[in-house]
Amino acid sequence: MNRALTSLNTLLLILLFLSLIFSIFSIPKLDIDEKQSIRVNFYELIQEDDQLFNSSIPDLGMKKETKSFSSNSKEQKAVETAIFSKFKINKTDIKNEISKIKLSMERDDILRVSAIIQERISSVWIKPNSLSESLVAKVLINLAPSGEILDFDLIEPSSNNFFNESILTAMNKMTFFEEVLSLDRKLFEQNFRNFNLVFKSSGEIE
Amino acid sequence: MIKFYLLSVMLISNSIFSILEIEILKGSDNLSKIAFVPFGVEDGVEEDYGMQISQYIEKNMLLFGEFENLDKSEMLSFPSSENEFFYRDWKVLGVDYSVIGRVNSVNVLGNLNISYSLFNITRRIKILEGEIVGSEDNIENISKIISNRIYEQITGLRGIFDTKLAYVINSDTDTYQICISDIDGKNEQILFTSKAPIMSPDWSPDRKKIAYVSFENGLAEIFIQDLKSGKRESVQALGMTNSAPVWSPDGKSLALVVSFSGNPDVFLYSISNKRLIRLTNHYGIDTEPSWSPDSKKIIFTSDRSGSPQLYEINTKSKRKKRLTRDGNYNARGRYFPDGKSIFFVHGNDGNFQIARKKLSSRYIETLTSTSLDESPTISPNGNIIIYATKDGLNGYLGGITLDGKARFSLPVKNGSVREPAWSPLIN
Incomplete structure (x- = not known):
């Protein structure tokens, strides 16, 4: 009876451990783009060999009631190692994956704030109707952590003065990008302290 | 009109020299708001001329629905020269451009000298000023010429009000x-x-x-x-x-x-x-x-x-x-x-x-x-x-x-x- 309980405990521990690993890999599932590697790796693990996943547990002896309680930790380690080896992952991989998740979350934050800034500029930019010309102009923005626009500069003007004027007029209507307040300070410094807005005349119809 | 709006954000690479670039392709659907201030008149010039010229210009500029105007009843001031003009009076009203002007008499034959200015309120700069001389019975055509110049200065396209x-x-x-x-x-x-x-x-x-x-x-x-x-x-x-x-x-x-x-x-x-x-x-x-x-x-x-x-x-x-x-x-x-x-x-x-x-x-x-x-x-x-x-x-x-x-x-x-x-x- 005791041996049966011990084996059950071991089984529960292993299942707990497995669920922990799965929960780590499941974090980005909702937010991360399909093309990103983290999700692909996760699926590789479970899809590469479905049978392996189903058959591996009996193979490791988890269902058999032959293990003794005293050899529990040793066996558990052996089981862990076997799982890692069977699933072709190690601790470094997990660390890498976690750091990738973190990067992805940062990337999402950058995308989110960039999209808001893009929308806000678009809402005040009265674009001249310049069908015949493909124009590009670049503005460098210097932002305070509060989101206040400290300075902006038309660093790469287009060849069309009216296009440039329309951009400067739009930029003069903006004073704050308070959306950056939601960002981690380090992320702000790395990405939004100085950034460029690239205005393009065409793009609506191609 | 079908529009393709590509939300495109080019994100940084890991290089320390790279910088975030956000592309802006789409402009606002809003129209520029213009205040057409009644032109001032010099003593001796019929007072109606100032109002008429301003109204003609306003009508021309609004003809194709490309701009919106500020109703005269909302105006806080009626400047006719640059030294009477205060940007804040127009900025609070959400105006993008203001047109002001003045009608002066040239001679007893009915010739008028009409001066006009256009201000970009957001940028706080005067972007156009000019003068035109013409007769009293030609006010409508003079207004078309002024409208063409204003239109060109705002849009970068030739004015078409005399076509x-x-x-x-x-x-x-x-x-x-x-x-x-x-x-x-x-x-x-x-x-x-x-x-x-x-x-x-x-x-x-x-x-x-x-x-x-x-x-x-x-x-x-x-x-x-x-x-x-x-x-x-x-x-x-x-x-x-x-x-x-x-x-x-x-x-x-x-x-x-x-x-x-x-x-x-x-x-x-x-x-x-x-x-x-x-x-x-x-x-x-x-x-x-x-x-x-x-x-x-x-x-x-x-x-x-x-x-x-x-x-x-x-x-x-x-x-x-x-x-x-x-x-x-x-x-x-x-x-x-x-x-x-x-x-x-x-x-x-x-x-x-x-x-x-x-x-x-x-x-x-x-x-x-x-x-x-x-x-x-x-x-x-x-x-x-x-x-x-x-x-x-x-x-x-x-x-x-x-x-x-x-x-x-x-x-x-x-x-x-x-x-x-x-x-x-x-x-």
Whole structure:
């Protein structure tokens, strides 16, 4: 009876451990783009060999009631190692994956704030109707952590003065990008302290 | 208007030298708001003049729905010179531009000196100032010149307020008239009246003549009419019928359609020596020619593929190219003034709408939302298309700005209005 309980405990521990690993890999599932590697790796693990996943547990002896309680930790380690080896992952991989998740979350934050800034500029930019010309102009923005626009500069003007004027007029209507307040300070410094807005005349119809 | 809005953000790489770049492709759908401040008047000048000039300018600028105005009752001040002008008075009202001016007397003969300024309120700078001298009875035309300058300064496009429209009116009594008027419908002049159909008016590049087709002698015949003298001259091209005349950009020839034994083809006709050069020779119907701005090519409609489609022909090499493939009806093609795009009537499921196509692209963009549109003509600055359309049995002229922000209809005439032709600019 005791041996049966011990084996059950071991089984529960292993299942707990497995669920922990799965929960780590499941974090980005909702937010991360399909093309990103983290999700692909996760699926590789479970899809590469479905049978392996189903058959591996009996193979490791988890269902058999032959293990003794005293050899529990040793066996558990052996089981862990076997799982890692069977699933072709190690601790470094997990660390890498976690750091990738973190990067992805940062990337999402950058995308989110960039999209808001893009929308806000678009809402005040009265674009001249310049069908015949493909124009590009670049503005460098210097932002305070509060989101206040400290300075902006038309660093790469287009060849069309009216296009440039329309951009400067739009930029003069903006004073704050308070959306950056939601960002981690380090992320702000790395990405939004100085950034460029690239205005393009065409793009609506191609 | 179908718009593709590509949300595109180029994110940083890991390099410490890289910088976040956010692309802005889409502009605002809002219109620029302009305050047209009544012009001040010098002592001795009739006070109404100041208000009249400001109202004329305002009416011109609002004609095609490209701007919105600030109601005079909302204005906090009425400056007529720069030292009376305070940006904050306009910024609080959400104004983008302010127009101010002053009317001074030049002499007792009724000549006026009108000075005007345009301010960009957001940027807090004066972007235009000017003076113009004219007589009291010419205030409306002076206002058009000022409007053109303001329009050009704000949009970067040539002002078109002194251009004209030619069109055909088919009244209820089966009378056909060819008319010209100012772009706002004022000062209408009837050039010719007939009981037989009139069609296809086209302006000479110097704006002095109009070519059109009249059936007054039973068959389609092309006439050129001098606008000053009113004198009409028949173009004696060969063939049974002549139709669809279009002036070349240099004004020396016409592209037209000549039908020998019932088969219409496109020809060039030299006005000076009356020589006819054949461009197309096909058993299908080739019609509705129009010149490219550089005079090197002609766009025309042909049913040679089984349905009306647009083709382009090089006037020298005679090499042809099919331009449209989408839909079973694409006709009455015209080039944009930049020569890079075309606009035409696109038929789909019984709807006929005005569409445009970049020559470098295969996509067609439908511009209008009405369903019986025809005869589109473009403003000489390439920003507005006017076309004939129908509301029940009545034909009227509708218009659209190319950025899709404004749609409008021109004042209704007595009878159906068809085949508008926008005059060139006066250089």
